[in-house]
Amino acid sequence: MSPELVELALRKQRLQMRSAAQRDALIQHASTFTPLLRGVDRIADGIHWARNNAPIVSGIAIFLLVVRPRATLRWARRGWLGWQLVRRARNLIP
Template sequence: MKFQLDQLAHRREHLQALVARQRIELGLHVEPLRAPLALVDRGMEAVRYVRRNPLLVAGASTLFFALGKKGSGKWLRRGWLAWQLIRRMRMK
């Protein structure tokens, strides 16, 4: 019985060491994908926001086309800055 327990303990240690090496190796392979995956996450977040707020998107599009080329750029910049400010205030 003692021999079997010793074998199991040894096997467990071996497997734990193997798993630790595999985690490190996996981390090295995944690290280059971290930034692209973060970008995909932000894109998915934007899609979810648009799905939750379709009237807001429709209203913004209507306003954009109503203002024309010259006026829309100025208001888009202002809107973008306001949105960024609101997001930062919510995070704090």
């Protein structure tokens, strides 16, 4: 084997080892975000469930509006403000 090919093979091996070390470091650093990402996934699953079960959600909302109107309206206002905040945040992100 020529010395150039040996040097290229050694360089390739060093790059592969450095890449593996960087990959391990990235996995270790990203693991700190796991609880946050799990929470986001749970929220997304809840929204997906609510969209698929709209009649149930509407029935519960009407029941709560009849039983506890003030509390329901207070939570509805908070939900509306949260939804508006999310919409505005989406518009800021290109």
